Amino acid sequence: MTYFPEVSTKIAYEGPDSKNPLAFRHYNPDEVVEGKTMRDHFRFSVAYWHTFRGMGGDPFGPGCAVRPWEDGTDSVEMAIKRVRVAFEFMEKLGTPYYCFHDRDVAPEGSNLRETNANLDRVVKVLKEEQARTGIKLLWGTANLFSNKRFVHGAATSPNADVFAYAAAQVKKALEITHELGGENYVFWGGREGYVNLYNTDMKRELDHLARFFHLAVDYKKQIGFKGQFLIEPKPKEPTTHQYDFDSAAVVAFLKTYGLSDHFKLNIETNHATLAGHTMMHELTYASMHGMLGSIDANRGDLLLGWDTDQFPTDLYLTTQCMLVILGQGGLAPGGVNFDAKVRRESFEPVDLFHAHIGGMDAFAQGLKIAARIRAEGVLRDVVKQRYASWDSGIGADIEAGKVGFAELESYILARGDAAPNTSGRQEMLENIINRYLR
Numbered sequence: 001m002t003y004f005p006e007v008s009t010k011i012a013y014e015g016p017d018s019k020n021p022l023a024f025r026h027y028n029p030d031e032v033v034e035g036k037t038m039r040d041h042f043r044f045s046v047a048y049w050h051t052f053r054g055m056g057g058d059p060f061g062p063g064c065a066v067r068p069w070e071d072g073t074d075s076v077e078m079a080i081k082r083v084r085v086a087f088e089f090m091e092k093l094g095t096p097y098y099c100f101h102d103r104d105v106a107p108e109g110s111n112l113r114e115t116n117a118n119l120d121r122v123v124k125v126l127k128e129e130q131a132r133t134g135i136k137l138l139w140g141t142a143n144l145f146s147n148k149r150f151v152h153g154a155a156t157s158p159n160a161d162v163f164a165y166a167a168a169q170v171k172k173a174l175e176i177t178h179e180l181g182g183e184n185y186v187f188w189g190g191r192e193g194y195v196n197l198y199n200t201d202m203k204r205e206l207d208h209l210a211r212f213f214h215l216a217v218d219y220k221k222q223i224g225f226k227g228q229f230l231i232e233p234k235p236k237e238p239t240t241h242q243y244d245f246d247s248a249a250v251v252a253f254l255k256t257y258g259l260s261d262h263f264k265l266n267i268e269t270n271h272a273t274l275a276g277h278t279m280m281h282e283l284t285y286a287s288m289h290g291m292l293g294s295i296d297a298n299r300g301d302l303l304l305g306w307d308t309d310q311f312p313t314d315l316y317l318t319t320q321c322m323l324v325i326l327g328q329g330g331l332a333p334g335g336v337n338f339d340a341k342v343r344r345e346s347f348e349p350v351d352l353f354h355a356h357i358g359g360m361d362a363f364a365q366g367l368k369i370a371a372r373i374r375a376e377g378v379l380r381d382v383v384k385q386r387y388a389s390w391d392s393g394i395g396a397d398i399e400a401g402k403v404g405f406a407e408l409e410s411y412i413l414a415r416g417d418a419a420p421n422t423s424g425r426q427e428m429l430e431n432i433i434n435r436y437l438r
């Protein structure tokens with residue numbers, strides 16, 4: 001039985017000159033760049049929710065995706081069949097990982113006990129398919145936002161019972177992620193945030209969120225789960241003020257509440273742009289704190305300005321991502337998860353292949369470009385030179401904490417003025433980057 005007859009074998013690497021739209025032109029899993037194979041650099045992952053649950057619905061109309069395997073039910077039997085579809089797709093595509101929310105893979109029952117039983121039946125099949133194909137779980141997560149009980153949030157709900165429900169749900173999600181050998185576990189804020197301060201005790205909600213994370217850390221230890229915990233920042237949507245606004249807000253939150261040793265960040269491109277940042281900014285901020293753990297690769301449509309979750313194809317973007325990722329020596333145990341969906345107009349199953357192939361190739365090309373830039377050391381040398389005044393003399397004394405305001409005043413009084421600045425050379429540097437962009 002094949003669910004994707006239009007792709008008869010595994011997508012192959014055919015090299016940059018290939019004109020075959022169902023082949024990789026840059027992603028060559030065994031090719032070594034900076035001492036590591038492309039497979040290990042990226043640890044590419046398919047997002048179960050977009051790729052196997054997304055039907056292309058939008059606020060103006062229902063989904064119109066053609067998915068011949070769907071029988072229109074939300075039954076456990078359909079969920080199990082969908083697992084087979086998913087693994088056939090991922091095997092043909094050659095992605096070594098996938099990610100899911102609990103509710104993507106199995107339907108809710110009429111109470112938590114039934115819901116968990118549904119999940120257990122599907123997890124058994126996920127495990128079977130993982131063993132059959134060697135495809136692994138990059139991360140699991142819990143959907144704490146779709147059900148109406150989460151209308152006011154989950155861990156930050158004003159209703160303590162909802163907090164308890166969310167805790168029970170994450171407990172189970174951690175257990176199944178552990179059982180499936182998941183290498184990370186993600187907390188995306190969902191509805192953790194607020195719309196109006198007239199009805200919101202922000203301090204109390206943030207305290208509860210921190211309590212929730214501490215409980216998760218405790219439970220992780222209790223069950224011996226060794227995966228990395230990740231928080232995924234997002235500034236808005238669905239609430240006006242999402243608590244995990246951006247990298248800086250999340251790092252500050254984690255440090256404030258004594259959680260920073262237990263979490264890293266999962267940075268998503270379209271969330272970065274919604275926060276008014278570039279992806280490179282968000283990655284750099286997390287990385288400089290030693291807290292860049294994984295990425296959700298996608299892009300927004302800057303003309304629309306909401307979370308459009310498109311597949312990444314922009315080489316500047318992927319080059320910038322790879323400059324930061326190479327700069328910190330890689331992402332493992334994290335990876336590059338395509339939190340991206342095909343456009344509503346791209347409704348055929350084969351479009352799922354085109355989308356992922358394009359994203360993987362754009363990252364592979366970005367990796368090769370970034371590696372060439374790094375090999376020639378252009379940016380490194382410019383930055384080093386730009387900060388040279390800190391390497392000796394008064395700069396080194398300031399950094400070493402050897403001088404205070406009085407000494408600095410004497411220093412400037414003796415010199416009369418600060419040494420002249422040098423140009424930032426932004427345009428020259430942008431031109432240099434273009435030289436590598438091929």
Ligand code: XUL
Nearest residue numbers: 141188232268296307339
């Ligand atoms: C929402 C989003 C989520 C998380 C996982 O914008 O990115 O899908 O990645 O909950």
Ligand code: CO
Nearest residue numbers: 232268296339
């Ligand atoms: Co995401």
